[in-house]
Amino acid sequence: xxxxxxxxxxLETDSKLFCTCHTNYKDAPTNTNICPVCLNQPGAKPxxxxxxxxxxxxxxxxxxxxxxxxxxxxxxxxxxxxxDLSSGYQRTSIPxxxxxxxxxxxxxxxxxxxxxxxxxxxxxxxxxxxxxxxLIEIVTxxxxxxxxxxxxFLRELxxxxxxxxxxxxxGTMRADVNISIEGGKRAEIKNINSIKGAYKALQFExxxxxxxxxxxxxxxxxxxxxxxxxxxxxxxxxxEQAEDYRYIPDPDLPxxxxxxDRIEAIxxxxxxxxxxxxxxxxxxxGINKDNAKVLTSxxxxxxxxxxxxxTIYPEFAALWMRDELKRVIYYNKMNFKESEITxxxxxxxxxxxxxxxxxxxxxxxxxxxxxxxxxxxxxxAEKLGLTGVVNEDVVLDAVKKVVNKNPEAVSDYYEGKxxxxxxxxxxVMRITRGKADxxxxxxxxxxxxxx
Ligand code: ZN
Ligand code: MN
Numbered sequence: 063x064x065x066x067x068x069x070x071x072x073l074e075t076d077s078k079l080f081c082t083c084h085t086n087y088k089d090a091p092t093n094t095n096i097c098p099v100c101l102n103q104p105g106a107k108p109x110x111x112x113x114x115x116x117x118x119x120x121x122x123x124x125x126x127x128x129x130x131x132x133x134x135x136x137x138x139x140x141x142x143x144x145x146d147l148s149s150g151y152q153r154t155s156i157p158x159x160x161x162x163x164x165x166x167x168x169x170x171x172x173x174x175x176x177x178x179x180x181x182x183x184x185x186x187x188x189x190x191x192x193x194x195x196x197l198i199e200i201v202t203x204x205x206x207x208x209x210x211x212x213x214x215f216l217r218e219l220x221x222x223x224x225x226x227x228x229x230x231x232x233g234t235m236r237a238d239v240n241i242s243i244e245g246g247k248r249a250e251i252k253n254i255n256s257i258k259g260a261y262k263a264l265q266f267e268x269x270x271x272x273x274x275x276x277x278x279x280x281x282x283x284x285x286x287x288x289x290x291x292x293x294x295x296x297x298x299x300x301x302e303q304a305e306d307y308r309y310i311p312d313p314d315l316p317x318x319x320x321x322x323d324r325i326e327a328i329x330x331x332x333x334x335x336x337x338x339x340x341x342x343x344x345x346x347x348g349i350n351k352d353n354a355k356v357l358t359s360x361x362x363x364x365x366x367x368x369x370x371x372x373t374i375y376p377e378f379a380a381l382w383m384r385d386e387l388k389r390v391i392y393y394n395k396m397n398f399k400e401s402e403i404t405x406x407x408x409x410x411x412x413x414x415x416x417x418x419x420x421x422x423x424x425x426x427x428x429x430x431x432x433x434x435x436x437x438x439x440x441x442x443a444e445k446l447g448l449t450g451v452v453n454e455d456v457v458l459d460a461v462k463k464v465v466n467k468n469p470e471a472v473s474d475y476y477e478g479k480x481x482x483x484x485x486x487x488x489x490v491m492r493i494t495r496g497k498a499d500x501x502x503x504x505x506x507x508x509x510x511x512x513x
Contacts, residue, residue: 063243063268065212066170066204067260070197071223072177072234073118078194079176080108080153080315085195092189100194102149107314111137115174115196116158116318118228121328122198123159123172125222125335130159130325136317140307145188146178153312154199158320164222165337167215168203175199198229204240209264212239216257221336225361232257239263243271246281251295253288263288267295339364347376356384363398369405374412382412386429394433401433411439414449424448454502460493461506475511483507 075085078100087095098106116135123130135158139151154175162169175197179190200219206212216237223229237260242248251267254260267286274281286295334342336358343354343364357380358364370379387408391401411428414420420428420443427448428439435442443449464486465472474482483504490503 063207063241063264064204065206065209065239065241065264067200067202067206067212067215067240068238069200069202069216069219070175070236071200071220072230073115073174073196073198074228074230075112075114075118075196077112079112079115079174079196080110080194082109083194087191090191092187093191095191096193101190102193108153108312110316111155111174111318112196116320117324117328118196118226119155119158119172119174119198120320120325121228121332122200122223122226123162124325124329124332125226126159126162126164126169126172126200128159128162128169128172130320131157133320133322134317135320137312137315138309139312140175140309142305142307144178144181146181146193148179148188148190148193152176152178153315155318165215165218167205170201170203172198172200198223204242209261209268212264213257213261216260218337220257221359225333225336227333239267241267241271243268243275245275246271247283249281249283250285251288252285252298253290255290259288259290259293262293263295266293270295333361336361336364343367347371347380349376349380353380353384356388360398366398366403366405366408370408370412373409374416378416379408379412382415382425382429383408386426390429390433393430396433402436403432404436407432407436407439414439414443419443420448454506457490457494457498457503458506460490460498461503461510463493464489465507465510472511 072085077084081097081099083095083097083100099108120130135155137153137155140154141151143150152175155173157171157173160169160171162172177192177195177197179188179193181188202215206215220232220235224231235255235257237254239251239254239260240248241251241264249267249271251263254263271281282300284300285298287298288295339358340351340354343349343357344351347354349357357367363383367379367383370383387398387403391398391403394401411425411432414428415422415425419440424443424446427446428442431437431442432439440449468486468489471482471485475486486507487503490498490507
């Protein structure tokens with residue numbers, strides 16, 4: 063199969079694209095986050111395009127390795143009729159950038175467009191609160207060859223968008239997917255709202271088309287809708303009814319200038335994209351790709367890792383940050399930033415471990431205490447009495463002491479009473495303040511009692 067994606071995500075701005083209405087309206091009642099401009103009332107002219115939206119789009123295009131094509135970009139009117147579009151056209155920019163690439167998938171173009179309103183047929187209303195919200199649209203070439211490849215690409219893309227700080231996350235994503243399999247025709251699937259949805263829609267569509275071909279039925283070129291609730295696709299319209307958008311430049315909007323200086327300033331300030339950071343971590347720190355991927359899953363986590371490896375051996379840091387740190391923040395349903403764990407805390411903990419001041423088990427316990435706790439691990443270790451790893455000699459000493467001091471338990475043991483052994487282990491643990499390994503203690507006791 064061959065698959066290409068068109069992904070829309072909300073750009074991070076304070077106000078809408080062509081008016082001053084807010085973009086944070088989450089709890090606003092229906093049709094209260096509106097003005098004559100974003101309602102497209104007759105005679106209401108759009109303001110000049112939001113500069114932050116253009117800067118954000120340029121940054122994202124650059125992070126996706128695009129060439130920023132024209133110095134002047136302008137908006138076109140894309141005409142179609144639907145209740146959510148009160149003007150009868152959607153304003154969409156010509157490409158901000160093109161010829162990009164992300165993990166082997168070519169980016170065809172990146173552009174800006176305005177969000178329409180939200181038509182709710184079941185309620186018989188249109189909510190225009192989101193009408194005019196700036197979206198970035200990323201269009202790929204049909205370079206993905208399986209639902210899994212598409213899912214991987216989307217995950218990486220969402221990471222790049224989150225890194226950019228200029229777009230919101232998967233929660234605002236809407237994607238259209240086109241798919242064709244050998245011997246068939248191209249189908250377009252609309253209405254996909256999540257990475258999982260894209261994966262399921264592609265899987266369903268692949269099987270559906272293969273079955274048609276097997277039965278010798280011709281596959282029609284058509285547009286289909288994905289029904290998230292049932293994870294299936296259903297026909298929307300055939301090629302014959304394909305829309306003609308009648309694009310024309312919008313005469314109400316001045317062209318936007320994306321001057322070379324402005325582009326270079328954005329390029330200088332933009333964060334290193336996640337996929338490039340992953341490869342660099344492998345190269346620079348000699349850690350494996352899986353670890354590098356997990357560590358770059360969040361910009362703040364990646365930054366913390368780079369801070370930590372200034373003092374700690376990278377493999378060791380990667381192991382603990384990938385397994386234990388991620389486990390703890392995942393368990394607490396946080397991301398790294400929300401956990402407020404600092405690189406200094408991680409360094410302190412890893413030094414305790416490296417210098418054999420605490421056991422791995424104690425290290426895990428301390429890690430669990432770190433989220434939203436600004437104490438240093440060495441303090442926590444002290445407080446919980448976790449410092450000091452007991453070596454075998456000390457345990458053996460304790461074993462001998464316990465055997466000598468508890469003749470009753472020892473004779474119980476010889477008589478085959480099971481509890482006796484547990485009692486003796488307990489005594490050794492008490493003397494070593496819980497730092498002896500129970501399994502080893504058991505073996506040492508057995509050897510001692512056989513003498
Ligand atoms: Zn408005
Ligand atoms: Mn679009």
